[in-house]
Amino acid sequence: MTEALQPGSTIGILGGGQLGRMLSVAASRLGFKTHIFEPSANPPAGQVADQVTTAGYDDIDALKAFAASVDVITYEFENIPTAALDALEAAKPIRPNREALRVSQDRLVEKAFLRDLGLTTAPFAPVTDAASLEAAIAQVGTPAILKTCRFGYDGKGQARIMEPGDADAAFEAMQGADAVLEGFVTFTHEVSVIAARSVDGQVSCYDPGENVHKDGILDTTTVPARLMPARRMDAVLIAGKILNALDYVGVMGVELFVTPQALVVNEIAPRVHNSGHWTQNGCAVDQFEQHIRAVVGWPLGDGQRHADVVMENLIGADVDRLPELTKEPDCAIHMYGKAEAKPGRKMGHVNRITKAQAAQK
Amino acid sequence: MTEALQPGSTIGILGGGQLGRMLSVAASRLGFKTHIFEPSANPPAGQVADQVTTAGYDDIDALKAFAASVDVITYEFENIPTAALDALEAAKPIRPNREALRVSQDRLVEKAFLRDLGLTTAPFAPVTDAASLEAAIAQVGTPAILKTCRFGYDGKGQARIMEPGDADAAFEAMQGADAVLEGFVTFTHEVSVIAARSVDGQVSCYDPGENVHKDGILDTTTVPARLMPARRMDAVLIAGKILNALDYVGVMGVELFVTPQALVVNEIAPRVHNSGHWTQNGCAVDQFEQHIRAVVGWPLGDGQRHADVVMENLIGADVDRLPELTKEPDCAIHMYGKAEAKPGRKMGHVNRITKAQAAQK
Structure with missing residues (x-):
């Protein structure tokens, strides 16, 4: 465990939305404190974090003070301004690294990067x-x-x-x-691989999930995904190739289109990913804890899937169904602490355990 | 869902230790905010709560301000002074109720209560x-x-x-x-039932766990416990009887000695219980969320066990084993965010999933 941070250390998280919130909870479970940096007031993550800084990404003094108060910096979204990253990186390590951000912040750069790795893109x-x-x-x-x-x-x-x-x-x-x-890629369905890489280069992938979108927003992720065994292995190898090429540390979401001929890489997200929320109720260590483990220099955790799960996003008025959802068996509720339900706003999600898996021991 | 609080409401929690911390996280998962009241500075629960009041239980003004800021009040420990409860109850509901506290605050009252219910005690x-x-x-x-x-x-x-x-x-x-x-009761082993009762009188019990103590402190809880099926049912019926008699709302820990002749009630705790920590990795809804669901007037969640689990407390210097524990498969780590490891201090626990159970569908 070289470079490993000890419990009691503080993890700085850029972004205070639901991903930051669930990262913060996972960090606390391992004994870490969190400090959220977020321009908007009263961010969802602030409700479960030790400290919150409310400031813009152009406030270099606030960024420096934030960096000084933490031991490592991570983020819940990829569109962080370069000048902000420069100020932060001078003080503390940023994980995943700048290269992952540079590639994923620009679709053209990302597509070229994937093509140059020999992967299939549109x-x-x-x-x-x-x-x-x-x-x-x-x-x-x-x-x-x-x-x-x-x-x-x-x-x-x-x-x-x-x-x-x-x-x-x-x-x-x-x-x-x-x-x-x-x-256009004529695909039969979309799957995503939630992959993680540790400081010492260990790679671990969760079982691919199958995604269905509605109005351009992720609606459900189902595990296991419909994938032939060889394709399942291909999906994991693709993710591993991307993480290694970037010397990546943390969790990444890799979206793949499944066509009769190939797995086509749609896009990558250098962070925990909506399509990985099922891991909260399907694995001993979920994507949020896995990301934190990587970021603090711990070994990756056990991401083996122990249940079939369907994750469903609760978007906008979907939260009105909460009274019914609370009565459903095998239904785990995850709300984001957002005050107002607007159309298209992700308010929470549920993980339905459709089948528990016998342990492979 | 009469009387049900909506997400966004605030739950006041008396006590900022590890139980308050894990209650706070569970509340956030359902979209609630939490406000911790705790005399000691920098309580573990404060790291994951929306608000913290640092004040003593004799500070009536602080108690009143706390009560005014929340929608319902619960607690992580039973030894709350009567005057404090009087001040709080005048403003907001306290769940579980005063009767549960009155009975469990005094061993003699508790023993007499249990005996008068027709239960076996020492x-x-x-x-x-x-x-x-x-x-x-x-x-x-x-x-x-x-x-x-x-x-x-x-x-x-x-x-x-x-x-x-x-x-x-x-x-x-x-x-x-x-x-x-x-x-003395000559018992073969100790089990505990983590039982929950909702505002509308619904009762749900987790599968009993078997407890082993070391130096007077809980060391491990193993599920399933060694219990004949009829005894398992008896244990659940005993717990239900106690909760109903108290018109209880929330989670209670009921410790039972197993003898060849009977289940002897050792003691009850009107709160989430160390011997129920296994539920975090063995059930869709754990004891902390179950308690929050009851306290906010929601229906109880699905407490069906989907795995065999061994919970092990990390006491004092046990935390030095953390580097090894992080590498163990099927081992979920739960740290409490305490700064210093003193002998006898509960620093965290691990839940080892020893066998996943196929769903009974």
């Missing part, structure tokens, strides 16, 4: 102006999706181009931002 | 002075244990009387406190 081409969009359509074909290179999530910052005539409207939708045109 | 007699001790020894016989009526825990406030000649020394050890003499 066909893609850069789009910076009308002329390059025309060239991109010629290269990638239609139908295709135009996506901003940065700051897109849950389907935001995207426009479909079903035929070349849609190009102008799609380009307008980018509002001048650099973009990437991605060819 | 033979006992009150001891207030040397003469009553002589009479008690005549009635109960030796060997016996003299215990203070109040404020005893983890073997403290107890003295053994192996023969009548030990009486004087045992009486001295009580330091003038009212006491109760309890006859």
Whole structure:
């Protein structure tokens, strides 16, 4: 356990949403304190953290004070401004590292990184102006999706181009931002691998989950996913290749499209991932604790799946179903402590244990 | 869900130790905020709670302000002064109720309550002075244990009387406190039932666990306990009888001695209990969430056991084994965030999943 932090140390977490909240709880279970840095007041993670700093990512003094108060820094989202990272990194280690952020903050850089690793991605081409969009359509074909290179999530910052005539409207939708045109992938379903890598290079992957989206937002993740055994192994090997290439420390979500020919890497997220929430009720050590273990330099925990689980997100008015959900057997409720249920807002999730697995001992 | 509190409400918790800490985390999982009231500075529960009040139980103003800030009040320990309870109860409901506290705060009252319910207890007699001790020894016989009526825990406030000649020394050890003499019970092992009762009178018990103590402190709890099926049912019925008699709301720990003839009720604790920690990794809904569900007026959750588990307390220097424990498969670590490991101090526990159970569907 070289470099390992001891219980009682403080983990700084950038971002105070539900991921920061569940990371904070997992950290406390291992005896660590947490300090949340979040621009918005009263963040969900603040309710379960030892300290909260409310300040913007442009407040360098606040960032420095935050860094001085913690032993290691991690994050719940990838869009952290470079200047903020510079200020933080001068004081304390940031895990996962800057390279993981650099790659995942930009769709074009990410796609190129994955392609250069020899992995299969959707066909893609850069789009910076009308002329390059025309060239991109010629290269990638239609139908295709135009996506901003940065700051897109849950389907935001995207426009479909079903035929070349849609190009102008799609380009307008980018509002001048650099973009990437991605060819459609005809896939049967989407799976994701939640993978972890420790400081000393140990890699551990959770069993892939199968994701279903609704209105561009993750609706359910089901484990086990529909995958042939050889494909299941491929999925894990792909994730391992990505983590090793980045000298990654922490948990990463790797989204894969399943086609008859291949596993196509859709995108990577250098953090705990919504599609890994099932691990809270399916494994001895969940993705949040696994991330914390990696970040503090501990050995990775036991991520073996001991149950079949269906995770369902509670979005917006879904929380009105809470009275019924509390009466359901084998249904674990996870609420995020958010005050107001707005359309599209992730309010919580439930993990339904559909079958317990006998131990393989 | 009459009387049910909604997520976003605040639960006040008296006591900021590890039980308050794990209650706080469970409450957050259901979307509740917590406010900890604790005389000591920097309590373990404070690291994961929304608010902390540091004040004594004699600080009536602080108690009133605390009560005003919460929607319901619960507690992690039973020795709350009566005046404090009076001040709190005038403002907000206290769950479990005052009657449960009155009974469990005094060993003599508790023993009489259990006997009057028709349950089997160790033979006992009150001891207030040397003469009553002589009479008690005549009635109960030796060997016996003299215990203070109040404020005893983890073997403290107890003295053994192996023969009548030990009486004087045992009486001295009580330091003038009212006491109760309890006859020895020759038992094969100890089990405990973690039972819960909801606001509307629903009762749910976890599978009994088998407890092993070391130096007067719980060392391990193993589920399933060694109990014949009929005895297992008896244990649950005993717990249900106690909860119903007290119109109890919340989780209670009921310790039972197993003898060839009977289940002898040793003691009850009107709170989550160390011997119920295994539920964190053996059930969809653990004892902490079950207690919170009861206290906020929700239906009880699914307490069905889905794994065999051995809980082991980490006492004092046991935490030095943490590096090894982090490498163990099927071993879930729960640390309490205490700064210093003193002899006898509960620093954390581990739950080892020894066998997963196939679901009974």
